[in-house]
Amino acid sequence: MRAALARLAADSPVPIFVLAGQGAAGRVDGLRLDPRLRLVDSPRAASLLLVAGRLPRSWLRPALRIHAQMPHPRVTVWWPLGYAPRSLERRFAGVVRVAAQEDVAAVLVRLQQALLRRERASEPDLLPDVDPAPWRGVGPYGQGGKGMTGGVPFGRPLATRAADRDGLELDFLPIRVGPFFPPLPVGLVLELRSQGDLLQEARVVEPAPGRPLPGDVDPVFLRALAEPVPLAALERARARHHLRWLAGMLRFHGLHALAGRALALAEAALVGAAAVRALGRLLERTLALGWATRGVGIVPPEQLRGQPLGPVARAAGLAEDARSVDPAYRALGFTPVTHREGDAHARWRQRLAEAAQALELAERAGDRLLAGGEGVVEAPRGRLTAGGATASPLLELLPALLAGQEWGDAMATVVSLDLPPVEPVQGASGVAA
Amino acid sequence: MAALGAVLAVFLGALLAFLLLRWAGDILNPTPATAPQRVPFLGGYPPEVHAWNRYHVRYYAMALLFLAFDMEMVFMYPWAEVFVREGMVALVEMLMFIVILVIGILYAWRERALEWA
Numbered sequence: 001m002r003a004a005l006a007r008l009a010a011d012s013p014v015p016i017f018v019l020a021g022q023g024a025a026g027r028v029d030g031l032r033l034d035p036r037l038r039l040v041d042s043p044r045a046a047s048l049l050l051v052a053g054r055l056p057r058s059w060l061r062p063a064l065r066i067h068a069q070m071p072h073p074r075v076t077v078w079w080p081l082g083y084a085p086r087s088l089e090r091r092f093a094g095v096v097r098v099a100a101q102e103d104v105a106a107v108l109v110r111l112q113q114a115l116l117r118r119e120r121a122s123e124p125d126l127l128p129d130v131d132p133a134p135w136r137g138v139g140p141y142g143q144g145g146k147g148m149t150g151g152v153p154f155g156r157p158l159a160t161r162a163a164d165r166d167g168l169e170l171d172f173l174p175i176r177v178g179p180f181f182p183p184l185p186v187g188l189v190l191e192l193r194s195q196g197d198l199l200q201e202a203r204v205v206e207p208a209p210g211r212p213l214p215g216d217v218d219p220v221f222l223r224a225l226a227e228p229v230p231l232a233a234l235e236r237a238r239a240r241h242h243l244r245w246l247a248g249m250l251r252f253h254g255l256h257a258l259a260g261r262a263l264a265l266a267e268a269a270l271v272g273a274a275a276v277r278a279l280g281r282l283l284e285r286t287l288a289l290g291w292a293t294r295g296v297g298i299v300p301p302e303q304l305r306g307q308p309l310g311p312v313a314r315a316a317g318l319a320e321d322a323r324s325v326d327p328a329y330r331a332l333g334f335t336p337v338t339h340r341e342g343d344a345h346a347r348w349r350q351r352l353a354e355a356a357q358a359l360e361l362a363e364r365a366g367d368r369l370l371a372g373g374e375g376v377v378e379a380p381r382g383r384l385t386a387g388g389a390t391a392s393p394l395l396e397l398l399p400a401l402l403a404g405q406e407w408g409d410a411m412a413t414v415v416s417l418d419l420p421p422v423e424p425v426q427g428a429s430g431v432a433a
Numbered sequence: 434m435a436a437l438g439a440v441l442a443v444f445l446g447a448l449l450a451f452l453l454l455r456w457a458g459d460i461l462n463p464t465p466a467t468a469p470q471r472v473p474f475l476g477g478y479p480p481e482v483h484a485w486n487r488y489h490v491r492y493y494a495m496a497l498l499f500l501a502f503d504m505e506m507v508f509m510y511p512w513a514e515v516f517v518r519e520g521m522v523a524l525v526e527m528l529m530f531i532v533i534l535v536i537g538i539l540y541a542w543r544e545r546a547l548e549w550a
Contacts, residue, residue, distance in 0.1 A: 002460075002461070005461075042474045043474060044470075044474060059477070061477075062476070062477025062478060063477065065469060065477055065478070065479060066474075066476075066477055068467065068469035068470065069469055069470055069472065069474055071462070071470065072464060125467060125469075127469050128468075129467040129468050129469070130468055131468050132479070152483075153483050153485065154471065154483060155468070156480060156481070156482055156483040157481075157482050157483065158482060158483050158485060158486070159482045159483070159485075159486045160482075164489060166489060168489055170486075170487050170488055170489055171486035171487045171488060173482065173484070173486050174481050174482060175475060175480065176475060176478040176480075176481070177475050177476050177478070178475075178476045178477065178478070179476060179477055180476045180477045181475060181476025181477075182476075184476070189476075189478070195488055195489070196488030196489055196491070197488075
């Protein structure tokens with residue numbers, strides 16, 4: 001029976017958990033469209049761990065913990081994407097490296113089948129199989145002590161108490177999520193304190209406050225800072241960014257079929273605004289999406305005024321857009337789209353409308369050039385200036401925004417803000433892995 | 434005696450199904466979970482404290498209201514029998530009982546016991 005089940009499993013899509021390192025963001029979305037693979041949101045559901053791109057040193061420990069959480073049989077695969085350092089291979093014993101010319105999906109399918117046919121042994125544990133502390137009470141035989149169980153159950157102390165909003169003394173559960181927690185952008189680490197399903201407190205651990213983020217934008221926006229670029233290329237890149245984000249948001253809300261459609265639109269070479277608007281009508285009719293996002297994570301416009309926050313600011317009613325003063329855009333009759341509510345619902349509708357608008361502009365622009373070189377360009381996440389990286393003002397708003405929300409709403413808020421992936425400080429982690 | 438036999442058969446059947454499922458689980462995955470595998474997935478960091486915690490059960494007001502109306506239904510089954518014999522008098526008595534309960538629910542509504550969180 002086991003052999004029959006293994007054969008059945010070998011023919012189904014390969015469940016993989018992806019650790020998207022530096023330089024991997026856009027490439028991982030490509031894998032989602034491959035019918036041979038199934039990207040899962042938890043290492044427990046995966047049999048293959050795919051490390052894509054460069055894994056900075058400070059992420060190695062979390063990566064090892066995730067590896068230890070995967071069930072047997074399992075294999076780690078490294079997809080270097082042009083990054084050379086080999087220290088990852090030293091720490092992950094038995095990691096399979098995808099060669100530059102190989103099709104990564106084919107490699108993953110081959111490994112999965114070898115695992116299930118037992119032609120390949122499962123990777124051993126890289127972390128010791130011990131609890132962080134022994135479960136021992138105060139008595140001579142380890143029995144008794146304070147609390148429900150005495151001692152330290154499974155090596156972890158019980159939560160301490162604090163007053164909740166009803167004036168009751170109840171347990172305060174600290175939860176540190178990230179850097180590879182799928183609803184959050186890669187690298188973001190949040191320290192959340194929950195009482196029941198309610199977050200009482202939120203703190204951003206990584207990135208450190210005020211640290212500039214390099215931002216993950218299409219290179220065409222960086223080029224536009226210095227030199228003239230085709231306006232159509234810029235707008236198509238914008239639409240692609242918003243559609244990719246939309247796919248991630250829909251995936252978070254469990255609307256996988258719609259997410260697949262959005263991602264297919266994002267990855268398609270030439271897509272018309274009509275297709276995006278059709279997707280938008282479908283999303284408007286998806287009642288569950290409206291219920292899950294309306295009134296969630298409202299950012300008041302006064303906190304956003306003057307900040308380079310693009311769609312987030314425009315979703316709150318501020319018509320701030322670097323494009324509206326650009327002569328090339330003015331010639332095309334550009335006026336920024338805005339929404340009023342400033343909640344997660346307004347934000348996805350804002351990005352959807354901007355994606356459709358960007359594609360319309362691209363169609364009308366022909367081979368018109370954007371002058372460029374003015375040192376300012378409206379990127380998908382907001383205004384980009386030649387000074388380069390700045391700390392995202394949204395990260396400073398995040399603690400106040402998340403406190404008092406239920407878990408699901410808090411995660412929906414983080415998703416709706418489209419935070420850029422966080423990369424560890426460059427100098428400190430010069431050596432990969 | 435036949436009833437006892439039926440109860441025993443159901444009990445034995447349930448026990449057998451339970452043991453079968455346990456056995457199937459052990460056969461399909463013979464290795465017990467390791468310490469890192471027992472920990473919830475949080476994206477790479479281990480939890481600092483154990484997940485056993487006491488939190489406010491916010492639905493308790495709704496649960497109490499549900500219990501009140503659940504018990505009302507229990508009273509209605511024997512009442513149906515009485516209603517056939519007594520007619521209008523039984524109907525009026527039941528109506529009084531329900532009106533008292535409805536006043537209770539209106540009170541709970543006014544006190545915002547039906548609002549979630």
